[in-house]
Amino acid sequence: MNELQRTEYLTALGVTSYMPRFRLPLAAEPIQAPLPPPAEEAPQAPPRAALMAEVAAPEQSGGGNADEVRSEIVARTDSVDPAPELGRVIGSITSEARVTATAKAAPVAPPQQQVAPFVLSCWWLGEEVLAVDSREPGTALPVESLFGNIARALGWHQLPTGRDKLRWPLTENPFAAAAGADDARDTCSSWLEAACVRKPVKSIWLMGEQAQSYCAPVTLEGPVNDWQGVSVVSMPSLTELLTQPARKREVWNLLRKLYPEQTRR
Numbered sequence: 001m002n003e004l005q006r007t008e009y010l011t012a013l014g015v016t017s018y019m020p021r022f023r024l025p026l027a028a029e030p031i032q033a034p035l036p037p038p039a040e041e042a043p044q045a046p047p048r049a050a051l052m053a054e055v056a057a058p059e060q061s062g063g064g065n066a067d068e069v070r071s072e073i074v075a076r077t078d079s080v081d082p083a084p085e086l087g088r089v090i091g092s093i094t095s096e097a098r099v100t101a102t103a104k105a106a107p108v109a110p111p112q113q114q115v116a117p118f119v120l121s122c123w124w125l126g127e128e129v130l131a132v133d134s135r136e137p138g139t140a141l142p143v144e145s146l147f148g149n150i151a152r153a154l155g156w157h158q159l160p161t162g163r164d165k166l167r168w169p170l171t172e173n174p175f176a177a178a179a180g181a182d183d184a185r186d187t188c189s190s191w192l193e194a195a196c197v198r199k200p201v202k203s204i205w206l207m208g209e210q211a212q213s214y215c216a217p218v219t220l221e222g223p224v225n226d227w228q229g230v231s232v233v234s235m236p237s238l239t240e241l242l243t244q245p246a247r248k249r250e251v252w253n254l255l256r257k258l259y260p261e262q263t264r265r
Helices: 003-013 048-059 067-080 086-098 143-153 181-198 209-214 238-243 245-258
Strands: 118-125 128-134 162-168 203-207 224-227 228-237
Touching: 048 128, 048 245, 118 143, 118 209, 128 143, 128 181, 128 209, 128 238, 143 245, 181 209, 203 209, 209 224, 238 245
Parallel strands: 128 203, 203 228
Antiparallel strands: 118 128, 118 162, 224 228
16 A cells, blocks of 8 residues: 555544654565646636626626626536545545444353362372372362372272372463363363373272362263273362261272272271
């Protein structure tokens, strides 16, 4: 777009022209636009009162040249250009710039449910179990000792173990909006699937609300669910078992149904 056309656009839109003092980065090389030729001075149309006076004067005098005077005045009026060329250009640009209100506004997606920060502590017990326990950051409870007691009760305390930890959100950014539930579900479920591919297990324990809500690879329809031949078990978190000791009986009865041989003694 040359400078003349740019100026006409800004004038039609009512925008004050901005002229940079230097060439902007990645801007094209400036080119001088051809200036329009000087407009010839057009004869100004006489006032309407003067025209009417000139027409009425010959008629009152009775002269026979009234028709000649009237034709001369009409010719003089027609010779005046009614509108300059620039006005027509600006008018066409203004008409093209009008936006019609026929387009419907796109529906705005509802905001996602915000998720409070949480921590997922993970333990592998050989090829038997991957336990994912959820807790809030900053809690100081002996959750590792309790999990060790559960593994000892099942006879799995001598199996090779592995540990991992996943914090949500992954990065703390006080200037950005908190991550939503969909983001947490996509991240945590993808992490769990990758962990099972890296270290296959027979059972997955999802302990606590966050682990069950965001890590479950399938819909949890009951305490025990199947996912590609792997048992996905939902149970209370270790923090809940420590703060509500009566729920330990519920967990032990569930483990006895799932692992009768390990809990027979």
